[in-house]
Amino acid sequence: MKFALVSDQRIEATPDAKGACPGCGDPVIAKCGKQKIWHWAHKGTRTCDPWWEPETEWHRAWKANFPNEQQEVRHQDAETGEWHIADVKVASGLVLEFQHSAISTDEIQSREAFYKKMLWIVDATRLKKTVAKIEGAFRSGKGWQLNGVRAIVGGLKNIPLEFRESRHVVLFDCGVELPFYCLLPGRVLDAATLCCYDRKSVVECLRTGSHFIDDAQLQNQLSASITDIATKLNVPVEAGFEFIVQYYELKKVEQALLRRTGLHRFRRRR
Numbered sequence: 522m523k524f525a526l527v528s529d530q531r532i533e534a535t536p537d538a539k540g541a542c543p544g545c546g547d548p549v550i551a552k553c554g555k556q557k558i559w560h561w562a563h564k565g566t567r568t569c570d571p572w573w574e575p576e577t578e579w580h581r582a583w584k585a586n587f588p589n590e591q592q593e594v595r596h597q598d599a600e601t602g603e604w605h606i607a608d609v610k611v612a613s614g615l616v617l618e619f620q621h622s623a624i625s626t627d628e629i630q631s632r633e634a635f636y637k638k639m640l641w642i643v644d645a646t647r648l649k650k651t652v653a654k655i656e657g658a659f660r661s662g663k664g665w666q667l668n669g670v671r672a673i674v675g676g677l678k679n680i681p682l683e684f685r686e687s688r689h690v691v692l693f694d695c696g697v698e699l700p701f702y703c704l705l706p707g708r709v710l711d712a713a714t715l716c717c718y719d720r721k722s723v724v725e726c727l728r729t730g731s732h733f734i735d736d737a738q739l740q741n742q743l744s745a746s747i748t749d750i751a752t753k754l755n756v757p758v759e760a761g762f763e764f765i766v767q768y769y770e771l772k773k774v775e776q777a778l779l780r781r782t783g784l785h786r787f788r789r790r791r
């Protein structure tokens with residue numbers, strides 16, 4: 522943990538310091554070695570929160586985007602008394618869970634049921650293949666565009682298996698060079714929606730306490746635009762969907778051809 526309680530203050534670990542765990546209240550000792558990030562640990566190896574994972578530079582970099590009081594927040598269910606330490610809880614009550622290590626589908630479901638209002642932020646760089654797969658899915662996937670959001674379909678097989686059925690938005694952090702790729706929980710005509718977002722604006726949005734995406738609204742808009750096209754063409758909705766996909770595929774081909782022939786420069790000048 523980054524913080525422990527020392528005389529009711531949240532304090533970061535310094536050599537030889539002692540404090541209390543903000544979760545269970547037991548004494549914790551400062552671990553300030555050369556190998557791992559300076560942190561607080563319980564005596565012995567046990568951590569009181571079974572969901573807690575050892576922190577990495579990646580966790581700390583993410584946490585540092587938020588005020589201290591929003592980091593490592595004890596979250597308790599008033600009815601059951603169950604508690605866990607949320608990585609970050611922003612002003613609106615939205616919980617951000619930073620996931621670096623492997624996690625089972627069962628644990629994903631448990632955490633989603635417990636936190637209710639939450640967002641996954643997954644370190645996709647842990648496994649090299651994951652980044653390539655997600656990026657590849659996004660680049661090559663058939664899809665369409667709405668309000669600047671490119672949504673791809675049929676790319677789910679490239680998404681890490683354990684997160685495919687997530688009931689909340691999953692943001693894949695593919696490293697500072699790449700934008701965030703987000704898997705939305707709902708489906709549009711049985712198709713998964715994978716969106717792409719600028720890193721800075723997502724972090725800024727979360728810092729101000731709000732969610733960066735209204736996924737239900739976005740997917741409703743996508744549905745509506747498909748239905749609209751289907752109605753205009755007087756074809757079944759599925760055909761409208763196919764039409765949009767084909768339309769953007771054609772546009773991609775057109776852009777690629779223009780680039781190859783150099784005609785896009787001519788077009789711009791006009």
Ligand SMILES: [Zn+2]
Pocket residue numbers: 542543544545546547563568569570
């Ligand atoms: Zn504890």
